[in-house]
Amino acid sequence: MKHKIIDGREVAGRLRARVAKEIATLAEEDIKPCLATILVGDDSASHVYVRNKITACGKVGIRSEHYNLPNSVSEKELLRLIDKLNEDEGIDGILVQLPLPNQIAAHAVIDLIDPQKDVDGFHLINAGKLMRGNAELVPCTALGCLILLRQTFSDLSGKRALIIGRSNIVGRPLSLLLLHENCTVIMAHSRTVNIEEECRRADIVVAATGVPKLVKGGWLNSDAVVLDVGISRVETDAGMVLMGDVEFQKAIEHVKAISPVPGGVGPMTIACLLYNTLVAACRRRGLTVPDKTLDL
Numbered sequence: 001m002k003h004k005i006i007d008g009r010e011v012a013g014r015l016r017a018r019v020a021k022e023i024a025t026l027a028e029e030d031i032k033p034c035l036a037t038i039l040v041g042d043d044s045a046s047h048v049y050v051r052n053k054i055t056a057c058g059k060v061g062i063r064s065e066h067y068n069l070p071n072s073v074s075e076k077e078l079l080r081l082i083d084k085l086n087e088d089e090g091i092d093g094i095l096v097q098l099p100l101p102n103q104i105a106a107h108a109v110i111d112l113i114d115p116q117k118d119v120d121g122f123h124l125i126n127a128g129k130l131m132r133g134n135a136e137l138v139p140c141t142a143l144g145c146l147i148l149l150r151q152t153f154s155d156l157s158g159k160r161a162l163i164i165g166r167s168n169i170v171g172r173p174l175s176l177l178l179l180h181e182n183c184t185v186i187m188a189h190s191r192t193v194n195i196e197e198e199c200r201r202a203d204i205v206v207a208a209t210g211v212p213k214l215v216k217g218g219w220l221n222s223d224a225v226v227l228d229v230g231i232s233r234v235e236t237d238a239g240m241v242l243m244g245d246v247e248f249q250k251a252i253e254h255v256k257a258i259s260p261v262p263g264g265v266g267p268m269t270i271a272c273l274l275y276n277t278l279v280a281a282c283r284r285r286g287l288t289v290p291d292k293t294l295d296l
């Protein structure tokens with residue numbers, strides 16, 4: 001499997017097909033899961049992300065309701081909307097696109113979302129369940145990374161996994177998922193002294209920092225499997241390009257497998273959001289939940 005590219009689009013396609021099949025089965029019982037999306041302000045990247053999520057929902061048969069709030073909206077008004085959506089029996093998932101403007105405390109918003117509707121998996125209760133090892137709704141990007149790694153390794157047990165980036169959205173939840181898989185997890189971050197040395201020793205490297213080309217190709221060993229989560233928009237001679245955290249062209253010469261940017265982890269994040277919405281819809285109705293081991 002020398003120089004293998006991990007094709008996130010292909011795996012995400014299989015996951016979406018699996019979700020679509022389950023949604024069609026629910027439709028036979030007159031159940032039509034619905035995701036509410038909330039976007040505050042006019043950040044263009046956030047608009048694109050939310051639009052992509054809504055389109056993806058439509059393609060697998062998940063309904064969506066979108067709320068676009070002005071940048072000046074108060075925390076109180078946003079919390080009132082969350083309350084309303086929590087009470088609404090027709091809503092299965094609530095997604096608040098981050099970041100939020102400064103006048104709003106993101107934690108206050110996230111922790112008001114009904115944990116059963118928390119399809120991003122960021123609520124304190126869901127974070128706690130993930131830590132205890134009985135997670136129900138897992139942060140989408142971290143779950144996407146786990147699924148890609150499961151496609152690549154028949155057994156993750158004992159693998160030395162280096163995660164670069166300790167955010168609550170990606171690095172931290174992924175560290176817990178990989179610990180539950182019996183990996184030896186090493187967390188690196190902006191204060192880590194020698195990331196190069198850590199990279200050389202790792203069987204798995206997940207880079208999630210937003211620092212373009214932070215990880216040099218020559219740092220990686222020939223057995224390494226690399227997931228590049230980072231997405232940065234960088235101005236080059238060829239115009240604006242999307243760039244990952246890993247020096248892809250050099251890394252691919254060294255490693256066993258690597259995910260590209262774009263076309264790697266990104267499509268998995270959206271597919272996992274659809275999966276989480278399906279999970280939330282099933283759980284709320286006491287129905288069997290499709291297994292998150294996701295034998296795709």
Ligand code: NAD
Binds near residue numbers: 195211
């Ligand atoms: P964040 O800013 O919350 O966290 C960045 C992390 O990187 C921090 O823990 C920080 O310590 C670490 N870091 C920063 N500079 C570093 C350095 N020089 N060396 C080592 N570590 C360093 O970011 P985030 O929300 O976790 O996102 C990280 C990246 O992943 C961004 O580019 C973001 O756009 C991308 N992202 C992609 C997806 C996807 O679906 N592909 C989803 C979420 C985030």
